Amino acid sequence: MPDIAETARTTRAWACYDCGKCTATCPIARAGSNYTPRRHVLATNLGKREIIDNGSLFDCLTCSLCDQRCPADVGYTGLVRKLRELSFREGVEPECPHGGALQSVMRTMAKGGTKQNRLEWLSSDLKTEPKQGEVFYWTGCTMYYDTFFTDFQLATLEATRAAVRLMNNLGVTPVVSPDERCCGHDLLWNGDRKNFELLARHNIKLVAERGAETLVISCAECLRTWKLDYEPLFEGKPPRILHLTEYLAEYLPKLKFHANPPAKRRVTFQDPCRLGRHLGIYDAPRRMLEALPGIELVEMRRSGPAAICCAGGTWSNCDRFAKQIQVERLREARATGADMMVTACPKCQIHFRCAMKDPNLGSEIEIEMRDVAELVADALEKADG
Template identity: 40%
Template sequence: MNEIDRIIRAQALFQCLECGKCSAACPRRLTGKDYSPRLLAHKVIAEREDEAFIENAVWDCLSCGMCSERCPSGVKFSGFILEMRSLLAEKKGLKGYRAHDGAVHSWMRMMTAPELRQNRLDWVPKTLQVADSGEVAFFVGCAPYFDVFFSGIDVDTLSIAKDSIRLLNFMDIKPVLLRDERCCGHDLLWTGDRENFERLCRLNCETFRSAGVREIIVSCPECYHVLSEHMPRVVPGFDIKITLLLDLLQREMRKGGMTFRGLKRRVTYQDPCRLGRMAGRYAAPRELLGLIPEMRFEEMENSGPSALCCGNCGFINCDAHSKQIQVLRLQEARATGADLLVTACPKCLIHLTCAVRDPLRQGSVKMEIRDILSVLANQIAWYGG
């Protein structure tokens, strides 16, 4: 069977009713880009000779998953895009405009060298308690790299890692930090570089196993998406437990004993696509934020399963439409009357901060943006303490 036919079957594209709800909801479309998931599905089924259209459209998707969310007949559109990108990249090379000239993908590919000995843990302050060996590890991910690369726009991704470890320490967990862990490879996977993605998976698995780790706590939704969903497919028999820090926090808070100090802010929340639509975690962040006293929580017009994308995914195809999506999102956030936008993904933080700082907007979408873990780590306290 033709490989494209196989993908169409596997991702249920034949179930498409051509109702067009996907295209009506697509954030790309929303900002006026000539891009339509419905038309792509039609072309790939009925007019496959239009290769130029199909190839362009496959690389244009933001993979935010809004189309799959809206689809009444269960077409797995994100899965289709993912498989098509791997297939096209293998046949015709990597396409899609790489944001930041592909620097992010560059260092990810450099990490596929087995002999690499990274210095990725120089930032760990003495105030944080980490263990040299143990069964529970914390996956730092690309935070130290983003911290350097994006220092020009004042995005402090390392503070998310620090605050995550602070929260773990507060719950009496001393996580192991792995010096030789690699990037999870999310961005390589979603930009079609399957070969190097699988290399990273295997190297990471080796690192986890040789460190004797049984459980890995993850703060980034993209790392969680890859480690929990794709890792077991790439590495058969991958049996290390992957825990999302937000889930862990939610469980521990329910046990009692911990509380949050008050925060007099009006707050709204951006659902990251990998956490919300792909992992179904809508309630955990809201429940945790809801426990903070004195804080007013406002939902944006589009929230939960309808949350608008932060404008970019996997660092490809950042263009004027991406910027427009970010501006729309920030305008929605400001319309709630909130003065603090909380998100749960470092990529949302980076992309939305970029839009806030856009000189052309002259500060009209200015807003403080912070990661949920940083907010929680600053407010957490012992009950009665």
């Protein structure tokens, strides 16, 4: 288990020359919070224990924007996660939003013992393979989100269905399993490594048992976790892990889109922090959107590596600063003249839709939100189903 000094070594915190660019870029600091990555790095270098005890680490959005700007290449996001693990072991936990309900759900899955009913969304027109197959489609926990966030007409499952429909259209019958469990992303980022590893080992075994060589994931967070955080836990050859848009982009010429789109739409793309900065996937979703008939893609002022995140990535921080970040981002989306904000992570949808509920702002920041998979599936020629 790393201590503070080791964290300083492995995250290159030692290379910091105190320029303060991290705090200057940090979305929460810019929103007016006292939060400062710069001081965290300093405290880490000085081995100060307060950093672990005072709980301030849990304010970080882990959006990795500061990593992008740091001239000394300090991995601040990694530093936060390592120190959160230390914090968690000392008994300091994040103030979980939603009464900790989502963390309870994740830990319950880590405990296991029950047979989840997580595949009820599968409609009869979707072809899936319950046992063995070459391609495994990782559904993520959208069914839980849609059940839990009933207040803002959330329909993240639509994207999950769309993903299966798209794969079917390519002639692929993906394996979908009811034994899938939470990928453990949020627990890991909350510092709970023990439960994360329980989930990770279960999931890795599950996908290996299904004989899948390719794992297709549509949730940005699951993808990050599978690609980067599961890596040391794989035994034997890991599957090829792809984001749905990367997978589709490979088969782009095979996808038949209908020629006459019903209406022209102007859309903007919200880069999820996990997909963009964490994994460097910027082009695949854009390629897919640009290929769609009747869709015009316009960029927000801050996009790609500079994109602002939804400010709620790990269910550990939701406050007035987060709200401010969301509202500002929605205004930016509206300023492009787009009438839809497309994303590739269910949490972006949850958090922006929540911000749109603000009665004081009302229609000022309202914008339709959908997942990139839904748009691509909608553009398919209807003859194929």
